[in-house]
Amino acid sequence: MMFPITREQALELLKKYDQTESDMNHYLESEAIMRGLAEKFGEDTDYWGMLGLLHDVDWALTRDNWAEHTIKAEEILREAGFDDEFIEVVQSHGYGYNEILMLKEKQRSKKVEHALAAAETMTGIIHAYALMRGKKISDMEVKGLKKKFKDKSFAANCNRDLIRKIEETELDINEFFQISIDALKKIKEDIGLE
Ligand SMILES: [Fe+2]
Numbered sequence: 001m002m003f004p005i006t007r008e009q010a011l012e013l014l015k016k017y018d019q020t021e022s023d024m025n026h027y028l029e030s031e032a033i034m035r036g037l038a039e040k041f042g043e044d045t046d047y048w049g050m051l052g053l054l055h056d057v058d059w060a061l062t063r064d065n066w067a068e069h070t071i072k073a074e075e076i077l078r079e080a081g082f083d084d085e086f087i088e089v090v091q092s093h094g095y096g097y098n099e100i101l102m103l104k105e106k107q108r109s110k111k112v113e114h115a116l117a118a119a120e121t122m123t124g125i126i127h128a129y130a131l132m133r134g135k136k137i138s139d140m141e142v143k144g145l146k147k148k149f150k151d152k153s154f155a156a157n158c159n160r161d162l163i164r165k166i167e168e169t170e171l172d173i174n175e176f177f178q179i180s181i182d183a184l185k186k187i188k189e190d191i192g193l194e
Contacts, residue, residue, distance in 0.1 A: 003050060004081025010053055013080060017060035022127075025191040027053050029123035029184055030116075036183035037115045040171065051116055054082075055090050070094035071102060093117045111169045118166040122180045124158040125149060130184075130193045137185055137193045142177045149177070 005013065014027060034052030038045040058072035070091045077087050092113040095106040108114050129148045130137040148154045149163070166176045188194060 003046070007046075007050070007053070009080075010050060013076070014054070014057065019060055021192070023056070023059060025127065026120070026123050027056060028187060028190055029127065030055060030120040032183040032187045033119040033122060033180045034116065036179040037119060037169075037171070037176075040175075040179055041111070041115075041169070043112070048112065048115070051086065051089055051112065052119060055093055055116055055120055057090070066097070066099035067101060069097075069100060071100065089113055089116060093120060108165075108168075114165050114168045117162045118164075118176065119180070121158050121162040122176070123184075125155045125163075126180060126184055127191070127193075128155040128158075135192065135194050137181070137188050140181050140185070142174060142181065145177050145181060146174070 014024070030052035031049045032052070035045045035049040037043075038048035054073075054077065056069075056073075057076050058069060061072055062069040070093065073090055074087050077090060089110070089112055091103060092106070092108050092110075093116050094100045094103045095108050095113075095117075096104065098104055108117060125148055126137070126140075126145065129145055130140065133140065149160065152160065163176070164173060167173060171179075184191065184193070
């Protein structure tokens with residue numbers, strides 16, 4: 001697919017809003033994991049990466065009003081020139097949330113939809129674990145991450161069920177941990193990790 005905007009322009013679009021550092025990290029991390037998954041699946045890495053980067057494009061506007069989250073994104077993405085298919089995948093990460101009335105009853109079905117929901121949730125656990133390790137990610141291993149995954153009190157707001165749903169894509173969860181760690185290692189300087 002030809003994108004209506006470049007990655008640079010997508011970053012500018014995000015920076016137009018009042019972003020916190022941790023939110024920017026989350027977008028970049030989601031992008032990196034989505035690229036890793038696309039590579040694994042033989043899908044379009046730029047397309048999957050762009051979905052990760054922009055999935056929360058309206059977050060800065062909706063963080064205090066969850067009912068609008070992913071709804072506002074439609075407007076923003078349409079104005080930027082993205083098509084229905086792209087917008088639908090972005091919105092699919094809001095499916096099932098009670099707060100978003102319009103999407104509450106919807107269910108993710110496509111591989112890319114499960115991947116996005118799992119990837120964006122995974123960022124939270126890995127980042128928190130890296131911070132716990134003194135920001136160090138370069139020597140992070142699946143074994144340690146798995147322990148944190150199993151400890152429900154750790155990064156408790158990261159929904160483990162969404163992460164487990166990666167198996168709907170037929171990817172083994174351990175492989176998903178590895179792909180995710182590797183993806184974030186590659187961009188460690190950009191997300192304040194070492
Ligand atoms: Fe997100």
